[in-house]
Amino acid sequence: xxxxxxxxxxxxxxxxxxxxxxxxxxxxxxxxxxxxxxxxxxxxxxxxxxxxxxxxxxxxxxxxxxxxxxxxxxxxxxxxxxxxxxxxxxxxxxxxxxxxxxxxxxxxxxxxxxxxxxxxxxxxxxxxxxxxxxxxxxxxxxxxxxxxxxxxxxxxxxxxxxxxxxxxxxxxxxxxxxxxxxxxxxxxxxxxxxxxxxxxxxxxxxxxxxxxxxxxxxxxxxxxxxxxxxxxxxxxxxxxxxxxxxxxxxxxxxxxxxxxxxxxxxxxxxxxxxxxxxxxxxxxxxxxxxxxxxxxxxxxxxxx
Amino acid sequence: xxxxxxxxxxxxxxxxxxxxxxxxxxxxxxxxxxxxxxxxxxxxxxxxxxxxxxxxxxxxxxxxxxxxxxxxxxxxxxxxxxxxxxxxxxxxxxxxxxxxxxxxxxxxxxxxxxxxxxxxxxxxxxxxxxxxxxxxxxxxxxxxxxxxxxxxxxxxxxxxxxxxxxxxxxxxxxxxxxxxxxxxxxxxxxxxxxxxxxxxxxxxxxxxxxxxxxxxxxxxxxxxxxxxxxxxxxxxxxxxxxxxxx
Numbered sequence: 001x002x003x004x005x006x007x008x009x010x011x012x013x014x015x016x017x018x019x020x021x022x023x024x025x026x027x028x029x030x031x032x033x034x035x036x037x038x039x040x041x042x043x044x045x046x047x048x049x050x051x052x053x054x055x056x057x058x059x060x061x062x063x064x065x066x067x068x069x070x071x072x073x074x075x076x077x078x079x080x081x082x083x084x085x086x087x088x089x090x091x092x093x094x095x096x097x098x099x100x101x102x103x104x105x106x107x108x109x110x111x112x113x114x115x116x117x118x119x120x121x122x123x124x125x126x127x128x129x130x131x132x133x134x135x136x137x138x139x140x141x142x143x144x145x146x147x148x149x150x151x152x153x154x155x156x157x158x159x160x161x162x163x164x165x166x167x168x169x170x171x172x173x174x175x176x177x178x179x180x181x182x183x184x185x186x187x188x189x190x191x192x193x194x195x196x197x198x199x200x201x202x203x204x205x206x207x208x209x210x211x212x213x214x215x216x217x218x219x220x221x222x223x224x225x226x227x228x229x230x231x232x233x234x235x236x237x238x239x240x241x242x243x244x245x246x247x248x249x250x251x252x253x254x255x256x257x258x259x260x261x262x263x264x265x266x267x268x269x270x271x272x273x274x275x276x277x278x279x280x281x282x283x284x285x286x287x288x289x290x291x292x293x294x295x296x297x298x299x300x301x302x303x304x
Numbered sequence: 305x306x307x308x309x310x311x312x313x314x315x316x317x318x319x320x321x322x323x324x325x326x327x328x329x330x331x332x333x334x335x336x337x338x339x340x341x342x343x344x345x346x347x348x349x350x351x352x353x354x355x356x357x358x359x360x361x362x363x364x365x366x367x368x369x370x371x372x373x374x375x376x377x378x379x380x381x382x383x384x385x386x387x388x389x390x391x392x393x394x395x396x397x398x399x400x401x402x403x404x405x406x407x408x409x410x411x412x413x414x415x416x417x418x419x420x421x422x423x424x425x426x427x428x429x430x431x432x433x434x435x436x437x438x439x440x441x442x443x444x445x446x447x448x449x450x451x452x453x454x455x456x457x458x459x460x461x462x463x464x465x466x467x468x469x470x471x472x473x474x475x476x477x478x479x480x481x482x483x484x485x486x487x488x489x490x491x492x493x494x495x496x497x498x499x500x501x502x503x504x505x506x507x508x509x510x511x512x513x514x515x516x517x518x519x520x521x522x523x524x525x526x527x528x529x530x531x532x533x534x535x536x537x538x539x540x541x542x543x544x545x546x547x548x549x550x
Contacts, residue, residue: 051549054391055390055391055548056387056390056391056548056549057548057549058548058549058550075548076393079391079392079393079394080393082391083391083392084387084388084391085388086384086387086388087384088384089383089384089387089388090382090383090384091383092323092383092385094323094324094327094328095319095323096323099319099323103315103318103319104388104392106315107312107315107316107389107392107393107394108392108393109308109311109393135327151388152388155392161391
């Protein structure tokens with residue numbers, strides 16, 4: 001079996017004052033040893049998907065398996081193979097990174113020496129070993145997050161599920177988490193990551209799915225997803241396009257104050273547009289479209 | 305499997321108790337101080353000090369038992385410890401027992417202190433010590449199960465609401481009913497003592513220490529009420545609470 005996680009026609013409906021269809025017939029297959037990212041805006045259904053996969057929430061319909069074990073009927077087996085970092089996880093102020101790792105690893109049923117060595121490895125991997133005995137109250141946001149990741153990492157689970165692990169972190173801390181995630185994949189672990197940070201999805205994912213309003217609207221490698229857009233290049237121009245007589249040939253334009261992003265189909269067109277902008281005294285630069293450009297287009301916002 | 309449930313209970317108890325104990329040792333004094341506050345007034349206003357000591361023992365477990373069952377559960381949800389544990393091979397019983405047992409560790413020094421003083425000044429007799437310990441443990445189990453029941457029914461309440469509620473209930477159960485004073489004070493309403501696990505346990509200890517006499521059938525009924533309340537609350541909690549959300 002090559003699939004680590006397989007969701008088939010997964011449906012989740014929340015019944016409350018209002019009925020909310022959080023997941024609508026979602027089909028996702030995640031291979032062993034890959035880092036798969038669920039990318040979507042807030043409220044898209046990412047966390048619901050992760051909570052079902054991690055046996056915290058029951059699905060309404062559909063079939064979900066983790067390493068071949070059904071999450072509904074074989075939850076105990078699933079739990080032996082996974083480790084979860086929940087969304088917006090906060091740390092308990094009185095715990096140290098060591099206590100987080102050690103106690104949570106002990107709950108896996110390992111011996112004390114095994115828990116000690118696993119905790120040491122995990123804390124060294126996230127570069128928190130030097131701070132292992134400091135209480136979380138004295139750690140920075142990034143260090144706290146890494147303490148929780150270390151607690152998951154020390155479990156040596158086969159599959160790690162991380163729900164927006166870098167939200168709220170600065171760029172440096174975020175990159176250090178990315179490095180840890182990629183190292184885990186290199187060691188053969190499977191990672192399911194959710195994020196709404198486009199750069200993160202583009203940088204760390206082997207494959208990703210874009211989820212919007214409970215449905216998967218795109219699925220593939222970052223390059224394949226970027227290939228879904230007709231336009232392959234973006235030209236960023238600063239200045240009033242109309243006032244300076246710059247024709248944009250009906251291309252899609254996104255305006256942000258004095259800056260505009262013009263999406264064009266090929267490189268020649270992009271270079272031509274940059275040249276014309278510069279001749280008209282405008283600042284301009286071009287690059288390939290980003291995942292964010294494609295994402296915004298797919299979820300239907302921000303492009304005029 | 306059963307061994308793992310016990311082992312996990314102890315791990316969760318350690319996780320919930322020892323880091324706090326290590327870094328906030330003043331918590332131990334706080335538990336004792338809150339429980340012994342009424343003793344000051346009892347001493348000043350000439351009340352029965354022996355009864356007050358039994359009350360202090362009861363409130364040492366009841367106040368903190370209630371806050372553990374409600375506040376800890378709410379706080380665990382906030383810091384997502386519970387979510388992390390649900391997704392681990394841990395039995396829900398281990399988690400609930402671990403959460404409930406941790407504060408008992410924090411209460412133990414106060415319990416021992418009040419117990420020893422009660423023995424010395426006559427609130428307790430050596431023969432009543434074992435029964436007093438059983439009544440205290442049952443009171444803790446009962447209060448914890450009531451707390452779990454409340455937190456199960458108020459899953460969507462905010463942490464602040466739950467904190468306030470646990471403090472109000474802790475004070476109501478620990479200080480208002482006849483815990484620090486004799487149920488005889490209530491006259492024909494002395495049956496009220498049986499309703500609250502705290503005052504019920506206090507009265508049972510007093511019977512064993514010889515400061516209260518109850519008819520044997522009432523005495524048996526009091527034990528039955530304490531045990532039944534614990535079992536009923538635990539069963540309802542087990543039936544209504546969901547380890548995994550539906």
